[in-house]
Amino acid sequence: MLTAKNKTGLVFFPAFDWAISPTHPEREERLLYTRDQVFEEGLFDIEGITELKADFARAQDVERVHFCIPDVWEVTTESHFISAGGAKTVGMAVLDKQVEKGFALVRPPGHHAMRMVHGARGFCNINIEAVMIEFLRAAYGVDRVAIVDTDCHHGDGTQDIYWHDPDTLFISIHQDGRTLYPGSGFINELGGPNAAGTTINIPLPPSTSEEGFLYTIRNMVLPILDDFKPDLIINSAGQDNHYSDPITNMNFSAQGYAELTSLLKADIAVLEGGYSIEGALPYVNVGIILAMAGIDYSNVKEPDYDPDRIRQSSEVSSYIEDVGEDVMEVWQQREEIKAERQGKKKFDERPRRIYYDTDGITERQNETIRICSDCGGALRIDSSSDRRGRVLAIHIPIKACKACREVGHEWYDSANTENFETVLLQDRPEDVLRVKELRS
Amino acid sequence: MIIGLDVGGTHTDVVLLGNNGLMREIKVTTDSSDLFQTVLGGLEKITEGIEPAEISRVVLSTTLTTNAIVQEKNPQVGMIVSGGPGIDPELFRTNEHYFTVSGCMDHRGRETEPVNESDIRKIADTLKKEKIRNVGIVGKFSARNPAHELRIYEIIKDSFGKVFFGHQVSGHLNFPRRIATTYLNATVRPIHKEFFEAVRKSLEEKGLTVPIHILKADGGTMSLESSIDFPGQSILSGPAASVMGAIGFATDKDDALVLDIGGTTTDIALLVKGVPVLEPLGIRLGNYKTLIRSLKTRSIGLGGDSVVRVKDGKLEVGPDRVGPAMAYGGTFPTPTDALFVLRMVEDGDREKSVKGIETIAKALDMSSETVASHIFDHVCGKILTEARDMTDRINSKPVYTVHELQEGYQVKPKEILVLGGPAPYFAERFEALSDFSVSVVPRWKVANAIGAALARTTCEVTLFADTQQGIAASPEENFSETVDKNFSKEKAIRKADELLKQKALQSGAASIDDLETEVIEDLEFNMVHGFYTAGKNIRVKVQVKPGLIFDAGCLLDA
Ligand SMILES: [Zn+2]
Numbered sequence: 001m002l003t004a005k006n007k008t009g010l011v012f013f014p015a016f017d018w019a020i021s022p023t024h025p026e027r028e029e030r031l032l033y034t035r036d037q038v039f040e041e042g043l044f045d046i047e048g049i050t051e052l053k054a055d056f057a058r059a060q061d062v063e064r065v066h067f068c069i070p071d072v073w074e075v076t077t078e079s080h081f082i083s084a085g086g087a088k089t090v091g092m093a094v095l096d097k098q099v100e101k102g103f104a105l106v107r108p109p110g111h112h113a114m115r116m117v118h119g120a121r122g123f124c125n126i127n128i129e130a131v132m133i134e135f136l137r138a139a140y141g142v143d144r145v146a147i148v149d150t151d152c153h154h155g156d157g158t159q160d161i162y163w164h165d166p167d168t169l170f171i172s173i174h175q176d177g178r179t180l181y182p183g184s185g186f187i188n189e190l191g192g193p194n195a196a197g198t199t200i201n202i203p204l205p206p207s208t209s210e211e212g213f214l215y216t217i218r219n220m221v222l223p224i225l226d227d228f229k230p231d232l233i234i235n236s237a238g239q240d241n242h243y244s245d246p247i248t249n250m251n252f253s254a255q256g257y258a259e260l261t262s263l264l265k266a267d268i269a270v271l272e273g274g275y276s277i278e279g280a281l282p283y284v285n286v287g288i289i290l291a292m293a294g295i296d297y298s299n300v301k302e303p304d305y306d307p308d309r310i311r312q313s314s315e316v317s318s319y320i321e322d323v324g325e326d327v328m329e330v331w332q333q334r335e336e337i338k339a340e341r342q343g344k345k346k347f348d349e350r351p352r353r354i355y356y357d358t359d360g361i362t363e364r365q366n367e368t369i370r371i372c373s374d375c376g377g378a379l380r381i382d383s384s385s386d387r388r389g390r391v392l393a394i395h396i397p398i399k400a401c402k403a404c405r406e407v408g409h410e411w412y413d414s415a416n417t418e419n420f421e422t423v424l425l426q427d428r429p430e431d432v433l434r435v436k437e438l439r440s
Numbered sequence: 441m442i443i444g445l446d447v448g449g450t451h452t453d454v455v456l457l458g459n460n461g462l463m464r465e466i467k468v469t470t471d472s473s474d475l476f477q478t479v480l481g482g483l484e485k486i487t488e489g490i491e492p493a494e495i496s497r498v499v500l501s502t503t504l505t506t507n508a509i510v511q512e513k514n515p516q517v518g519m520i521v522s523g524g525p526g527i528d529p530e531l532f533r534t535n536e537h538y539f540t541v542s543g544c545m546d547h548r549g550r551e552t553e554p555v556n557e558s559d560i561r562k563i564a565d566t567l568k569k570e571k572i573r574n575v576g577i578v579g580k581f582s583a584r585n586p587a588h589e590l591r592i593y594e595i596i597k598d599s600f601g602k603v604f605f606g607h608q609v610s611g612h613l614n615f616p617r618r619i620a621t622t623y624l625n626a627t628v629r630p631i632h633k634e635f636f637e638a639v640r641k642s643l644e645e646k647g648l649t650v651p652i653h654i655l656k657a658d659g660g661t662m663s664l665e666s667s668i669d670f671p672g673q674s675i676l677s678g679p680a681a682s683v684m685g686a687i688g689f690a691t692d693k694d695d696a697l698v699l700d701i702g703g704t705t706t707d708i709a710l711l712v713k714g715v716p717v718l719e720p721l722g723i724r725l726g727n728y729k730t731l732i733r734s735l736k737t738r739s740i741g742l743g744g745d746s747v748v749r750v751k752d753g754k755l756e757v758g759p760d761r762v763g764p765a766m767a768y769g770g771t772f773p774t775p776t777d778a779l780f781v782l783r784m785v786e787d788g789d790r791e792k793s794v795k796g797i798e799t800i801a802k803a804l805d806m807s808s809e810t811v812a813s814h815i816f817d818h819v820c821g822k823i824l825t826e827a828r829d830m831t832d833r834i835n836s837k838p839v840y841t842v843h844e845l846q847e848g849y850q851v852k853p854k855e856i857l858v859l860g861g862p863a864p865y866f867a868e869r870f871e872a873l874s875d876f877s878v879s880v881v882p883r884w885k886v887a888n889a890i891g892a893a894l895a896r897t898t899c900e901v902t903l904f905a906d907t908q909q910g911i912a913a914s915p916e917e918n919f920s921e922t923v924d925k926n927f928s929k930e931k932a933i934r935k936a937d938e939l940l941k942q943k944a945l946q947s948g949a950a951s952i953d954d955l956e957t958e959v960i961e962d963l964e965f966n967m968v969h970g971f972y973t974a975g976k977n978i979r980v981k982v983q984v985k986p987g988l989i990f991d992a993g994c995l996l997d998a
């Protein structure tokens with residue numbers, strides 16, 4: 001009988017009754033053929049592979065990560081709660097040691113959702129990995145986490161949430177931002193002054209194939225993970241690098257994804273994008289599941305798979321080698337970079353404009369971080385959008401030092417509701433969200 | 441009059457039902473080395489002095505095919521399996537003459553690799569040389585498109601006896617189970633065919649030319665004729681017989697548990713508003729996970745004859761049975777002996793029970809009465825725990841839509857129905873130990889045979905449509921037709937319902953009036969290519985619910 005080497009838990013939630021709009025890539029049909037393939041292969045019958053039922057995430061789980069404007073209910077649907085809840089279910093199963101590995105095959109995705117949420121960006125409303133990770137930190141005391149985002153698009157939402165967190169290593173491998181949405185994710189985006197170096201961007205050129213992705217994993221991702229020594233590795237397992245994906249330009253394959261999965265050895269994978277719903281997803285997902293479970297995947301191939309047709313050029317290969325040198329240089333110099341960025345400053349500021357493409361909302365932010373060598377630093381976001389008034393959002397990190405806690409509380413207490421429609425405080429050491437409103 | 445016969449491990453129960461209820465009930469000893477004599481003997485005894493013309497129906501639930509599979513007494517068959525990309529189909533090997541071949545269909549039933557005909561011919565030659573008679577042909581996604589299985593059949597058909605197709609066993613997508621199920625059908629066919637044809641012949645010689653039905657694991661029946669092509673459906677019908685014997689006495693307002701207390705095992709089943717819960721895909725027998733429709737039952741190694749012993753200072757019951765209770769001449773103390781000590785049962789040698797229970801009492805430094813009571817509580821408590829566990833597991837079954845997750849029905853049994861030999865004693869204790877309202881199924885000793893006698897014909901039909909490819913098909917039913925863009929889910933359900941009724945009649949249903957049908961899956965998706973809708977993908981599943989041909993209550997209340 002077929003037995004999994006690694007006990008693996010799967011949440012499969014295809015949300016067959018939910019779509020952004022009827023012909024949107026994020027629609028009911030997206031995981032239909034994946035379900036067919038997973039069922040036909042009999043994966044849930046394999047000894048050691050368990051199908052878990054998704055729980056609903058709670059509003060509190062979302063508010064631990066996001067500032068939702070005007071509130072959680074306004075920017076989400078039930079499907080988001082199940083998608084994030086599915087990731088949470090898998091995370092709990094792994095932390096409870098019920099399984100060794102877990103894969104949340106859920107939709108809708110989340111890696112473009114940032115800390116502030118005024119609406120949907122890049123098909124994402126809430127960041128399902130972050131909701132899971134922060135729950136696991138609160139409930140199980142998980143400390144150091146690495147997220148490896150292998151979606152074709154830059155995981156700008158996850159990057160934003162962990163920009164100032166030195167205990168979360170975020171590595172995004174994606175198609176170069178000059179050629180694809182969201183247009184960010186360059187090597188010099190390496191984290192805020194208190195966490196410089198723990199954000200790593202690896203932009204790859206269009207037409208990167210198996211060779212390039214696996215080179216990146218072996219020569220960049222694995223050595224960095226070795227240095228960082230995370231307690232938990234999360235894979236944001238987007239599948240839109242596939243050669244048949246309709247909205248990207250890469251040349252990755254089911255075999256490649258499976259091999260990437262077995263090299264990376266993530267504890268938990270969470271589905272992100274991937275819109276070649278007939279030609280790629282059924283095979284890629286079977287490959288990922290088998291690789292996680294430690295079962296031979298060498299025969300999992302797309303019917304039209306031809307490695308020669310998708311092989312990358314030597315220019316692409318040498319370009320990726322150069323990217324690798326730059327990435328590793330930044331990683332090796334991260335302490336120096338951090339010292340330089342912190343300088344003698346007390347606070348650092350970052351003004352930004354964020355566009356919510358799915359909902360057509362423009363937000364202006366001014367972010368202030370307290371420079372701190374003892375923790376991630378108290379964070380203050382002054383935000384307003386073209387839909388609503390000004391909001392002040394304050395975040396005190398879960399491992400905040402005493403000084404940062406005091407600064408965070410001082411910001412909250414002194415905030416004037418005449419200037420802000422709402423004042424929010426994410427007090428992570430206390431695990432509560434506090435809210436002050438003008439008209440109440 | 442109707443005859444119901446249920447072969448069990450130790451006893452075979454036979455009942456005769458007439459217009460005024462249960463007319464006769466008998467128990468004969470099961471001779472597993474000669475089941476034919478057991479079945480025939482039971483039938484002869486129950487019909488003694490009855491005019492053959494008065495009997496209108498016979499339903500048989502036997503352990504014939506189950507035993508053949510478990511004891512691996514199966515004749516050799518050939519298996520031809522085409523997998524395509526995915527898990528290596530070699531890993532699903534069922535038997536010696538198992539060949540994997542090229543040829544592949546994708547998830548929408550489109551050919552992605554053709555069948556290699558010369559390979560098939562070579563395999564056919566090999567199988568012929570090995571004197572193989574029956575062959576199974578299984579392809580991945582053949583439940584979507586059986587063309588490859590049919591093509592292979594065309595190539596080999598003249599050289600073999602009966603050929604079994606993967607696409608005919610079920611509409612469910614599960615390639616490894618399709619292989620196992622096809623294999624089981626092919627391998628038990630000769631035994632099943634020979635046995636039941638002999639039964640029929642013997643009955644005919646006695647002037648009994650009535651329809652003979654075979655009980656299936658899903659609590660429904662199929663005619664003897666249709667069982668010959670799907671003999672695998674007859675495996676593990678025993679637990680289903682008991683459940684069907686109980687459902688006539690369950691309410692249709694609440695959920696209930698059915699507990700069948702046997703000598704070696706206790707079988708647990710769940711009823712949702714009077715209807716038994718089915719396995720999502722099919723039954724498991726030993727290492728074979730199948731697509732054979734089945735009631736969800738859980739068998740635990742605890743029964744009236746389980747061995748009681750003390751291990752590391754702790755009381756242990758089961759899971760083994762060595763023989764009958766000491767009161768009936770056995771050598772090890774059992775829960776039944778505990779009942780003797782407690783003076784709940786009297787029809788045996790109490791002295792022997794006392795002796796057995798005393799050894800346990802000594803080891804635990806308690807009085808015999810206290811230990812007997814402990815043993816009984818231990819068994820009842822464990823059964824209740826397992827029953828609750830089974831309920832939890834059914835409630836944690838994953839769902840795939842937001843709606844189902846929000847509205848998800850949670851099974852909450854309020855009532856327990858108990859049957860099997862010691863049912864009344866257990867019922868009393870279950871009630872004392874739990875919040876359930878507990879009742880004993882009337883005629884609890886033969887309720888299983890009554891359940892078999894009254895079970896209706898059941899079946900299931902899967903239909904899918906792909907309006908981009910312009911087809912609606914149910915390969916399992918050999919049905920396929922072209923459809924236009926306007927084909928809808930509603931039309932698909934109507935078509936499936938039509939096929940279902942046809943299938944039920946072919947499988948032995950007397951009329952379509954007493955068939956309770958229901959839609960168990962109805963999904964419709966827009967297939968979008970680029971930003972345009974290219975067609976609809978529709979999946980529909982309908983079934984005849986397991987149930988009784990008429991109300992058992994009015995038959996047995998009298
Ligand atoms: Zn993407």
Ligand SMILES: [Zn+2]
Nearest residue numbers: 372375401404
């Ligand atoms: Zn600090």
